[in-house]
Amino acid sequence: MQIIDRQKINNQIEDLRKKYGEDRSALMPILQDLQEIYGYLPDVVMQETAHAMGIHPVEVEGVASFYSFFRTKEKQGKYVIRLCQTISCDLAGKQNVARQMENELGIKFGETTKDGMFTLEYTNCLGMCDQGPAVMVNDRLFAKVDAEKAFRIITDCRRDFLKSDFPEVVPSDVKKAGPILDHGIKPVESLKKALAMPRSEIIATIRESGLKGRGGAGFPTAIKWQLAGAAKGDKKYVVCNADEGEPGTFKDRMLLYEETDLLLDGMTIGAYAVGAKKGFIYLRGEYLYMRKYLEKALEDRRTQKLLGGNILGYKEFNFDIEIRMGAGAYVCGEETALIESLEGYRGEPRNRPPFPVDTGFQGNPTIVNNVETFIDAALIISKGADWFNEHGTDKSKGMKIFSISGDCELPGIYEFPFGIKVSELLKEAGGINAKAVQIGGASGHCIARKDFHRTIAFEDIGSGGSIIVFGPDADMLQVAKNFLEFFVEESCGQCTPCREGNPKLLEGVELLEKGRCSVTYLNELKKLGETIQVASKCGLGQSSPNAFLSIVENFKSEILSPAVAGKLTKEEQYAR
Amino acid sequence: MAKILIVDDDIDFVSAVKLVLTSNGFDTAVAYSRQEGMDKFVSEKPDLVLLDVMMDEPDDGFVLAQSLKKKSKDTPILMLTSVGQVTGMDFDKDSEMVPVDDFEQKPIMPNHLLEKVNQLLGN
Structure with a gap:
């Protein structure tokens, strides 16, 4: 140089x-x-x-x-084609798309064409699980890609998308709206009402509503806001966790785009309540295409005095929001890892305590809430706590937005009350023949038909909204394998149980696949999974073996006699 | 004789504080949760409240302090907590979010507690 x-x-x-x-x-x-x-x-x-x-x-x-989106070794192509490899896109036939792309470009995944035009990469969940297989080319998303469409995408890249028929933004598919999605609240209405209330009253209303975090962990929102509001500090921060990386979740993608004003109202209300002057939207790298829309929304609000100094004429209420992009790390959905990432470090979760409400971004009090949580908070301020908590259960109040994908007739976005039975949900989505349902994404639980009477609620089966349906023909061993491959790739590597344990579980699944895993060894693997659950440092590590363990529990006989075992060579059969 | 309401979910701490206060001539009432604290505040009409932060929920003390001040803004509240040691959190009084009259860290020496109590009661 x-x-x-x-x-x-x-x-x-x-x-x-x-x-x-x-x-x-x-x-x-x-x-x-x-x-x-x-x-x-x-x-x-x-x-x-x-x-x-x-x-x-x-x-x-x-x-x-x-971060997987950074490249340090070789120049990426002008067009980086990322094909989603997570379970819903896998079920929808991602293999055919992958083969077509490799054939068309003459390279394998992980390679760049000699002319520097194309790089082919696998990626984890693009948030298009109901419209898979999904492909991302630089900042453009493509849904329902098949071999023919893959060819057209490559052709359009070669023409620099000058005459492309593909839409700029793939529309979300809302199948069932309820009180939240049909809210009828005008932009800024919630914010105006909130700013006329004392700060403690805002938090009291949120507390009365019983709102719990919609990202999946279900921590009461009011407690988070109260503790951050009470914490000592001149600088406080509000962070919107828009790092929707849980496989099978795509509702935030819709909310970010369709309910931008309500989200920004919710963040601004949160900032007023806790006394923050600065906010961040941590937007996942896979949603890069959305950045320009969000930037425009922020700019419009600055012009309307809804962001910046003396918001809506309220002296001493100054607040602005900045968008920060993630770079392809699932673990950054964990709030302390997200904060590390915002601070410019590797997204490795922190020890807790101290908690972000006191020691968050750059050591200052910080609230981190999911996109849906901020939207719910804004609606609660407008419509009241009773409007919200008349739905749901005693311990899981309100309506919840679900992302349903997989082997069902009507995949898409649904709004249901917390406490809905899995069987009811499957009926709505046209998945009554399902043999299993993965609730809560890769870190959630895989339940079998015998448990379809159970409810989705924090006191029964908690969920951030991801529901993946597996039909009668689904190969549950392949499902377990897909989830474990995901965790092996996405483990931040900081703590031993998660970093070393998940590859061991994956090796075990590969043995099962070949029909070479004894019941004794499978029991050892179960113990290892349980150790990962108790010994990992962060919530994501602790939940990483959940899918594997629940599949072992519910489908033990199936995974011990895998379909592939019937195709073993004589040599392999003897080896068993 | 001044009456002091002790609100804390730590049974041992409550009995120790009660002992110190009664042996120094104060009347006491005790409560072990946010809800019970509010009920006793109404029924016992204390002259001073000693209030913990983390009880059933980690913010119970703050929430109760806000409710108590709405009922009677003149009744002093002394917040006694080890929340800083347990969670690393750092709080201070603030008329809106932490409306207490004084703030002390646990553990607290009996003499220091009595000094604070007398000070808040204007003795």
Whole structure:
């Protein structure tokens, strides 16, 4: 690299630091922009970035190597084609799409064409599970891709999408709306009402409603807001967790796009209640296409004095929101990992306590809530706690937005009250023949027909909204394998049980696949799974073996005599 | 004789504080939860409330303090908590979110507690 190049890089870095700020938290957006410029992150670019930020180059490389959307080894193609490999797209026939793309481009997944035009990559969940197989090309999403459509996408790339028939944004498919989605509330109505209330009254209303976090963990929203509001600190933050990475979840993608104003009202109400001046939307890298719409919504609100200084004329209420992009790390859906990522570090979960409500972004009190939670909070302020808690159960109040995909006739987005039976939900979605349902995504539980009478509620089977239906012909061993492959890839690697345990479970599934796993060894694997549950550091690690364990419990005889076993060679049969 | 309401879910702490206060001539009433605290506040009409933070829920003390001040803004509240040690959280009084008159960390020495109690009662 010549001196002049280094100078050019330095100038670019300085410009980016002016744009994103000079502290460490600007590292991710700076690296994302540099990758945009260079097609990848060459060593010299990472070194110069480190030098400019006053940190060791290893720190920069550590961050770049953590996130799957950063490339440090070779230049990516002009068009990076990412094919979703998670379970719903797998069930929908992702293999045919993959084969067609490889044949068309003459490269394998993980490779770039010699002319530098295309890179083929697998990715985890694009949030299009009801319309799979899904493909992302740079910042464009494509739904229901088949072999023919894959060919058309590649052809359109070659023409730079100049005459493309594909829509800019794939519409979401809302199959059943209820009080939340049919809210009838005008933008800003909730915010105006909230700003006329004392801060403690806002939190009291949220408490009365019984709202619990919609991301899946179900922590009471009012407690989070109350603790952050009571915490000492001049700087407080509001973070919207829009890192919807749980396989089978796609409702936030719809809410972010269709209910942007209500979301921003909810965030602003949260900021007012806890006393925050700054907010972030942590948007998953796979939703990059949405960024421009959200940026425009933020800009419109600044013009209307709904963001910025003296919001709606209320003196001393200053609040603004910045969008930060994730870079393809599932673990960043965990709130402390998300905060680490926002701060410009590897997305590794923190020990708790201290909790983010007191020691969050850069050590300051921070509330992190899911997209749906902020929307519910805004609606509760407008319509009252009773309007919300008349639905649901005693311990799980309100309506919930579900993402239903897999082997059912009517996949899509549904609004149901908490406490709905799995059987009722399957009836609505046209999946009554299902032999199993995965509730709560990869980290959730796989239940069999005998448990379809159970309810979806925090006190029974909790869920962030992901429902994946498996039909009578589904191969449950392949389901377990898909989820374990997901966790092996997505484990942040920080703690041993999750990092080392999941590959062992996957090896076990591969033995089962070959018909070479004894019941004794399967029982050992079960014990290992239980150890991962109790010994992992974060919630995601702890829940990583859930799917495997519930499949072993519910489908033991099926996975011990896999379909493939019938196709074993004589040699392999003897080896059993 | 001043009456002091102790609201805390730690039974041992409540009995110890009660002992210190009664042996120094105060009347006491006790409650072990947020709801019971509110009920006793209404029925016992205390002159001072000693209030814990984390009870059934981690924010019970703050929520109760807000409700008590709405009922009677003149009754002083002394917040006694080990929440800082347990969770690393750092709180301070604030008329809106933490409407208490003073804030003390547990464990607290009996003499120091009596000093604070007398101070808040204006003795």
